[in-house]
Amino acid sequence: MSDSLDYDLIVIGAGSGGVRLARMSAGRGARVAVVESRYLGGTCVNVGCVPKKLFVYGAHVRDELEDAAGYGWNLPMDSVSFDWPTLVANKNTEIERLNGIYGRLLENADVTIIEGTASIKNPNTVVVGDKEYTTEHITVATGSWPVIPDIPGKECILTSNEMFYLPQLPKQAVVWGGGYIAVEFAGILAGLGVETTLLYRGDLFLRGFDEDVRRFTEQEMRKKGVRLEFGVTIESVEPENSHYRVKLSNGDTMDTGLVMAATGRRALVDGLGLTELGIELNASGHVVVDDYFQTSVPSVTALGDVIGTPQLTPVALAQAMVLSRRMFGDGEGEMDYTAIPTAVFCQPNIGTVGLTEEEAREAGHTLRIYRSEFRPMKYVLSGRDERCLMKLVVDDPTDKVLGAHMVGPDAGEITQGLAVAIKAGATKAQFDSTMGIHPTSAEEFVTMREPVA
Numbered sequence: 001m002s003d004s005l006d007y008d009l010i011v012i013g014a015g016s017g018g019v020r021l022a023r024m025s026a027g028r029g030a031r032v033a034v035v036e037s038r039y040l041g042g043t044c045v046n047v048g049c050v051p052k053k054l055f056v057y058g059a060h061v062r063d064e065l066e067d068a069a070g071y072g073w074n075l076p077m078d079s080v081s082f083d084w085p086t087l088v089a090n091k092n093t094e095i096e097r098l099n100g101i102y103g104r105l106l107e108n109a110d111v112t113i114i115e116g117t118a119s120i121k122n123p124n125t126v127v128v129g130d131k132e133y134t135t136e137h138i139t140v141a142t143g144s145w146p147v148i149p150d151i152p153g154k155e156c157i158l159t160s161n162e163m164f165y166l167p168q169l170p171k172q173a174v175v176w177g178g179g180y181i182a183v184e185f186a187g188i189l190a191g192l193g194v195e196t197t198l199l200y201r202g203d204l205f206l207r208g209f210d211e212d213v214r215r216f217t218e219q220e221m222r223k224k225g226v227r228l229e230f231g232v233t234i235e236s237v238e239p240e241n242s243h244y245r246v247k248l249s250n251g252d253t254m255d256t257g258l259v260m261a262a263t264g265r266r267a268l269v270d271g272l273g274l275t276e277l278g279i280e281l282n283a284s285g286h287v288v289v290d291d292y293f294q295t296s297v298p299s300v301t302a303l304g305d306v307i308g309t310p311q312l313t314p315v316a317l318a319q320a321m322v323l324s325r326r327m328f329g330d331g332e333g334e335m336d337y338t339a340i341p342t343a344v345f346c347q348p349n350i351g352t353v354g355l356t357e358e359e360a361r362e363a364g365h366t367l368r369i370y371r372s373e374f375r376p377m378k379y380v381l382s383g384r385d386e387r388c389l390m391k392l393v394v395d396d397p398t399d400k401v402l403g404a405h406m407v408g409p410d411a412g413e414i415t416q417g418l419a420v421a422i423k424a425g426a427t428k429a430q431f432d433s434t435m436g437i438h439p440t441s442a443e444e445f446v447t448m449r450e451p452v453a
């Protein structure tokens with residue numbers, strides 16, 4: 001650490017990864033500044049995980065209200081109303097509270113917050129507005145940004161960023177994309193009473209998830225009234241009076257009140273001056289780093305969404321902890337990207353950890369597959385026609401559980417515990433010898449006895 005420089009570390013971007021890196025490094029005695037151009041907490045807090053989950057809760061209330069009658073509650077649905085601006089305003093209040101918490105966390109850790117857009121002038125100098133700051137290390141933690149395909153009428157299309165601040169809900173909406181963000185927003189909109197169509201160019205959404213999970217989610221979403229159209233894409237969008245005319249690749253047209261694209265995200269490196277500095281970007285535009293987040297310039301590291309590893313907050317947090325330890329701690333530690341659990345907060349939720357059946361077969365494993373499909377107890381009295389899927393992918397020779405997958409209520413909550421077991425290398429015999437918690441849906445994971453394949 002050199003006293004002739006302003007800082008030991010300047011972090012560009014106060015998102016999930018940047019804030020964690022700044023706090024951990026300051027805690028180790030480093031003099032740290034973090035530069036943020038938009039909002040403390042980054043994507044996750046402002047236009048990602050947090051507001052999304054609040055909207056998911058909002059959408060789910062409808063199911064609860066509908067289910068109430070079977071339990072004796074008299075809540076006629078035609079007397080129930082929903083006010084979107086209230087949900088958005090309450091969500092905004094919560095996000096502002098979190099922005100404040102992030103600010104205080106940084107200040108209490110003695111991290112200097114610099115507001116503005118940063119660029120890197122040379123390997124040891126960061127520029128923000130008309131000020132220059134010198135530093136020993138620079139970390140790029142600038143995240144990612146949604147991309148809309150270049151089609152006529154692109155300017156009429158919203159992304160998840162704008163969806164969080166929509167002034168009014170339309171009657172109909174088209175969600176374009178097949179990834180988890182598209183699926184979650186289709187669920188939110190449909191749950192809030194919007195006639196929703198999801199369009200995806202592939203033959204089935206949620207590529208990369210277990211095939212059974214994808215098919216089952218398709219079936220459950222269709223039952224909930226979401227219109228799913230695969231093998232089709234949008235060719236143009238044209239504003240017409242108070243709606244949009246959407247032209248599809250199959251020759252059809254449809255009218256809708258809103259088009260949202262969740263068609264991918266790119267690394268956010270605009271104006272940073274990375275290529276001028278000789279920092280390599282890969283073909284998809286992500287910053288190239290080695291296993292220790294080192295770019296091609298020794299003083300510059302990068303982490304989080306901008307390097308193209310799984311774009312999840314816990315991944316960015318874990319990377320920040322490894323990098324901080326390497327820069328200012330004992331130098332030990334490496335990232336482990338195996339068995340990253342994840343959830344899709346559609347209705348019903350998806351929870352998944354470990355290998356899909358397809359990945360395990362491709363890797364050459366001989367498998368036993370355990371699969372259970374049932375109606376959750378909660379829906380027996382309410383009469384809701386929603387089913388739950390649970391699946392275990394087991395390596396036959398070693399009995400090791402390679403993957404656990406679920407579609408059903410609280411799948412995200414249930415999968416977190418399973419992730420510990422799978423990370424610890426649990427066998428199917430150990431699952432079998434674990435007592436169930438009765439009566440729950442989760443107990444099915446320890447009571448599936450007969451393989452289906």
Ligand SMILES: Cc1cc2nc3c(=O)[nH]c(=O)nc-3n(C[C@H](O)[C@H](O)[C@H](O)COP(=O)(O)OP(=O)(O)OC[C@H]3O[C@@H](n4cnc5c(N)ncnc54)[C@H](O)[C@@H]3O)c2cc1C
Binds near residue numbers: 015039048119
């Ligand atoms: C709709 C949506 C839902 C999501 N849901 C989930 C979820 O449920 N679970 C989950 O784990 N993940 C989810 N994610 C992903 C998660 O939000 C990201 O993986 C995570 O935020 C990445 O953290 P990061 O630190 O790399 O970048 P970010 O959190 O994006 O932070 C980057 C920060 O850098 C700032 N910045 C950029 N350029 C500059 C510059 N030149 N100067 C100064 N500041 C700059 C940006 O303003 C931003 O604040 C979701 C994402 C989206 C879009």
